Amino acid sequence: xxxxxxxxxxxxxxxxxxxxxxxxxxxxxxxxxxxxxxxxxxxxxxxxxxxxxxxxxxxxxxxxxxxxxxxxxxxxxxxxxxxxxxxxxxxxxxxxxxxxxxxxxxxxxxxxxxxxxxxxxxxxxxxxxxxxxxxxxxxxxxxxxxxxxxxxxxxxxxxxxxxxxxxxxxxxxxxxxxxxxxxxxxxxxxxxxxxxxxxxxxxxxxxxxxxxxxxxxxxxxxxxxxxxxxxxxxxxxxxxxxxxxxxxxxxxxxxxxxxxxxxxxxxxxxxxxxxxxxxxxxxxxxxxxxxxxx
Amino acid sequence: xxxxxxxxxxxxxxxxxxxxxxxxxxxxxxxxxxxxxxxxxxxxxxxxxxxxxxxxxxxxxxxxxxxxxxxxxxxxxxxxxxxxxxxxxxxxxxxxxxxxxxxxxxxxxxxxxxxxxxxxxxxxxxxxxxxxxxxxxxxxxxxxxxxxxxxxxxxxxxxxxxxxxxxxxxxxxxxxxxxxxxxxxxxxxxxxxxxxxxxxxxxxxxxxxxxxxxxxxxxxxxxxxxxxxxxxxxxxxxxxxxxxxxxxxxxxxxxxxxxxxxxxxxxxxxxxxxxxxxxxxxxxxxxxxxxxxxxxxxxxxxxxxxxxxxxxxxxxxxxxxxxxxxxxxxxxxxxxxxxxxxxxxxxxxxxxx
Amino acid sequence: xxxxxxxxxxxxxxxxxxxxxxxxxxxxxxxxxxxxxxxxxxxxxxxxxxxxxxxxxxxxxxxxxxxxxxxxxxxxxxxxxxxxxxxxxxxxxxxxxxxxxxxxxxxxxxxxxxxxxxxxxxxxxxxxxxxxxxxxxxxxxxxxxxxxxxxxxxxxxxxxxxxxxxxxxxxxxxxxxxxxxxxxxxxxxxxxxxxxxxxxxxxxxxxxxxxxxxxxxxxxxxxxxxxxxxxxxxxxxxxxxxxxxxxxxxxxxxxxxxxxx
Numbered sequence: 092x093x094x095x096x097x098x099x100x101x102x103x104x105x106x107x108x109x110x111x112x113x114x115x116x117x118x119x120x121x122x123x124x125x126x127x128x129x130x131x132x133x134x135x136x137x138x139x140x141x142x143x144x145x146x147x148x149x150x151x152x153x154x155x156x157x158x159x160x161x162x163x164x165x166x167x168x169x170x171x172x173x174x175x176x177x178x179x180x181x182x183x184x185x186x187x188x189x190x191x192x193x194x195x196x197x198x199x200x201x202x203x204x205x206x207x208x209x210x211x212x213x214x215x216x217x218x219x220x221x222x223x224x225x226x227x228x229x230x231x232x233x234x235x236x237x238x239x240x241x242x243x244x245x246x247x248x249x250x251x252x253x254x255x256x257x258x259x260x261x262x263x264x265x266x267x268x269x270x271x272x273x274x275x276x277x278x279x280x281x282x283x284x285x286x287x288x289x290x291x292x293x294x295x296x297x298x299x300x301x302x303x304x305x306x307x308x309x310x311x312x313x314x315x316x317x318x319x320x321x322x323x324x325x326x327x328x329x330x331x332x333x334x335x336x337x338x339x340x341x342x343x344x345x346x347x348x349x350x351x352x353x354x355x356x357x358x359x360x361x362x363x364x365x366x367x368x369x370x371x372x373x374x375x376x377x378x379x380x381x382x383x384x385x
Numbered sequence: 386x387x388x389x390x391x392x393x394x395x396x397x398x399x400x401x402x403x404x405x406x407x408x409x410x411x412x413x414x415x416x417x418x419x420x421x422x423x424x425x426x427x428x429x430x431x432x433x434x435x436x437x438x439x440x441x442x443x444x445x446x447x448x449x450x451x452x453x454x455x456x457x458x459x460x461x462x463x464x465x466x467x468x469x470x471x472x473x474x475x476x477x478x479x480x481x482x483x484x485x486x487x488x489x490x491x492x493x494x495x496x497x498x499x500x501x502x503x504x505x506x507x508x509x510x511x512x513x514x515x516x517x518x519x520x521x522x523x524x525x526x527x528x529x530x531x532x533x534x535x536x537x538x539x540x541x542x543x544x545x546x547x548x549x550x551x552x553x554x555x556x557x558x559x560x561x562x563x564x565x566x567x568x569x570x571x572x573x574x575x576x577x578x579x580x581x582x583x584x585x586x587x588x589x590x591x592x593x594x595x596x597x598x599x600x601x602x603x604x605x606x607x608x609x610x611x612x613x614x615x616x617x618x619x620x621x622x623x624x625x626x627x628x629x630x631x632x633x634x635x636x637x638x639x640x641x642x643x644x645x646x647x648x649x650x651x652x653x654x655x656x657x658x659x660x661x662x663x664x665x666x667x668x669x670x671x672x673x674x675x676x677x678x679x680x681x682x683x684x685x686x687x688x689x690x691x692x693x694x695x696x697x698x699x700x701x702x703x704x705x706x707x708x709x710x711x712x713x714x715x716x717x718x719x720x721x722x723x724x725x726x727x728x729x730x731x732x733x734x735x736x737x738x
Numbered sequence: 739x740x741x742x743x744x745x746x747x748x749x750x751x752x753x754x755x756x757x758x759x760x761x762x763x764x765x766x767x768x769x770x771x772x773x774x775x776x777x778x779x780x781x782x783x784x785x786x787x788x789x790x791x792x793x794x795x796x797x798x799x800x801x802x803x804x805x806x807x808x809x810x811x812x813x814x815x816x817x818x819x820x821x822x823x824x825x826x827x828x829x830x831x832x833x834x835x836x837x838x839x840x841x842x843x844x845x846x847x848x849x850x851x852x853x854x855x856x857x858x859x860x861x862x863x864x865x866x867x868x869x870x871x872x873x874x875x876x877x878x879x880x881x882x883x884x885x886x887x888x889x890x891x892x893x894x895x896x897x898x899x900x901x902x903x904x905x906x907x908x909x910x911x912x913x914x915x916x917x918x919x920x921x922x923x924x925x926x927x928x929x930x931x932x933x934x935x936x937x938x939x940x941x942x943x944x945x946x947x948x949x950x951x952x953x954x955x956x957x958x959x960x961x962x963x964x965x966x967x968x969x970x971x972x973x974x975x976x977x978x979x980x981x982x983x984x985x986x987x988x989x990x991x992x993x994x995x996x997x998x999x
């Protein structure tokens with residue numbers, strides 16, 4: 092029983108950074124029509140940025156959070172620069188060209204990362220307050236997991252408020268639905284574009300910073316997270332943030348369960364899931380073809 | 386671009402090419418040029434073979450590698466350029482050929498036969514994949530190719546016989562007509578002939594009614610369907626053919642390199658293939674060959690010891706996507722377009738003056 | 739067969755109680771239609787009447803939510819558009835669609851390939867195999883006044899030529915049923931007159947050909963069709979000869995939007 096709850100908690104905690112990365116990816120696709128192949132690289136840069144800011148030291152939670160936010164801001168800036176420098180020229184070029192441009196961006200960002208940070212492994216320490224585990228008798232849950240879940244929930248709520256309740260969210264949804272009409276109605280589409288890329292970048296960077304203490308920060312993590320986020324947004328439905336949430340949690344849980352109960356198959360978890368989902372819902376769980384049309 | 390038709394059954398590769406006057410598959414009006422166009426494969430193969438007939442062993446090794454990648458890129462371009470369908474899992478078919486021959490390393494079978502069987506296996510896997518993804522298109526399809534490629538990649542780690550990262554070493558090239566193919570000189574001729582035959586076959590498909598239909602589907606899949614073309618079946622067949630040639634490339638590759646390992650089929654490798662096609666020019670028959678040659682040269686010569694080489698590859702790629710969508714092969718047409726526009730602007734100014 | 743009285747000719751296309759809804763909103767409701775071989779039929783109606791959707795149901799572009807479609811005695815309700823085309827149903831599109839990277843002649847050859855099933859051939863060269871259809875292609879090019887531009891890239895065609903190419907591609911398939919989606923949409927008066935002439939020629943050249951048109955240009959449709967079907971709100975309102983429709987009180991009310999109707 093304890094192991095079951097442990098697996099569940101672990102799964103949810105794994106799913107949160109996946110959700111953060113995927114939500115940014117699906118937002119950018121839904122609004123801008125760009126399948127951002129570089130999203131994994133943005134995640135990685137967030138992790139590297141945090142590692143650089145913390146310089147391997149153990150800190151308190153306040154400083155840790157501050158540095159994580161700074162790392163996210165750096166990645167947000169990169170996202171905006173990418174939008175201005177690359178994607179603003181490709182608004183009308185169609186999904187495929189934008190996808191290829193994003194792939195090129197990924198290569199550039201990965202190359203720059205290796206240039207800046209080299210190929211050695213960076214280690215980031217958890218802040219002291221979050222280092223231990225909570226002992227609940229049957230099981231013990233790492234405090235960091237709880238922190239992650241809490242942060243994830245906060246971001247999810249924040250995103251939801253932004254997209255559905257704020258006027259900015261209305262503009263975002265308008266551009267996602269029909270860019271031309273939105274512009275005719277006075278929405279400043281280029282600003283929305285910059286904002287969405289910045290937001291997507293910030294989410295990916297935050298995910299990278301959050302995950303940094305749990306992994307070895309080195310070249311290659313970009314590809315792994317990129318891959319997972321692609322599969323997640325396919326499962327959830329391109330353009331749907333709800334879908335990204337459900338799918339990310341599902342993937343996290345499946346992987347967690349497989350690790351606990353059928354270790355050899357752990358890596359296949361998300362592929363099995365996507366195969367099953369696409370069999371019954373070819374457009375993903377939450378796709379609304381009209382509103383994600385571009 | 387809000388439309389009722391599904392996120393378009395129509396592949397969107399059409400933007401990558403500027404058909405214009407030198408559109409894909411156009412036979413020249415000039416009879417001399419036409420003869421050259423029909424015999425281009427034998428001419429090129431012969432020219433290349435002779436050019437490197439007496440080169441040093443390591444040069445022949447490099448050129449053979451380029452040729453293998455050229456075949457692989459060509460097979461990928463059947464989807465990307467001819468059909469307008471992006472694929473990020475092509476390395477999987479390459480892997481089928483690669484690992485089949487690696488697993489058969491102790492069989493002592495004729496290397497040519499091994500390559501042929503590997504090809505058929507790749508074709509079958511391609512057909513299966515085509516069937517599985519029959520309802521998908523565009524981004525969804527591209528993502529599934531990624532997934533498919535990665536599943537095969539994972540299998541290499543899961544199935545003990547395939548030995549994952551460690552790789553399967555000591556795969557012999559074999560003996561053909563008594564000649565030991567592990568000698569670069571012998572392998573060069575062997576590979577050239579096999580690849581030459583494949584190119585002839587690919588050219589044949591390209592010029593066939595099927596090939597023309599594929600080009601039509603790329604232009605407007607809905608129109609093709611309204612004319613009676615079973616668009617889905619055509620794509621499945623195309624993926625099968627494409628898989629065949631990719632697997633042949635994989636088989637040759639392992640015969641040359643003597644080792645098969647998982648990193649050869651990681652999804653980033655598939656991405657490189659798309660790059661090769663684009664840089665060379667997806668809209669031209671020989672485009673992928675140009676792209677593959679350039680890419681292998683850059684990778685093995687220029688960027689050999691640079692750990693951050695992907696920065697330069699990315700910049701080149703970005704330049705192609707933003708500015709030179711016709712690729713290298715499309716440059717003449719692009720430049721003549723610029724010249725034409727510059728001339729007409731000059732004439733307009735002269736008239737105004 | 740040609741000499742048979744109109745009502746004795748076989749029914750070549752039959753739609754029975756077809757319906758189609760989008761997200762719960764019915765576009766076509768229980769529409770039935772019987773078309774006899776050799777008829778020229780026009781489907782008219784105000785915007786939103788469901789003509790395009792109904793047209794799409796016949797062509798196979800949309801799948802009906804209920805009802806049946808029978809073509810030449812065969813049940814084709816579940817058939818895909820390409821299967822219907824191979825069976826003898828050719829259609830044109832409102833905005834001309836063709837293959838821009840190919841020449842005019844190749845476009846027609848590709849239309850033949852779709853009809854004959856030669857797309858399966860991965861061996862024989864396209865230009866070589868196209869010889870079999872050369873006569874058909876040359877005839878249609880001539881009939882539609884496209885011979886002088888047969889080697890031009892379709893992408894470079896002028897607007898009027900595009901619609902002609904569109905029609906040529908359908909004709910070269912030697913269909914049993916020709917579906918014309920707004921054949922004169924967006925045309926200048928000149929092109930319109932030319933198109934009407936061409937269609938009249940096609941009509942008289944092949945009495946066995948069945949033509950179903952849809953559109954808004956009353957003058958054109960009334961001059962070509964022997965039978966008009968008026969649709970409104972997804973249903974058939976009246977079905978009769980051009981004279982009957984023109985003098986019908988109901989038709990007038992449909993177009994002028996009487997609230998009580």
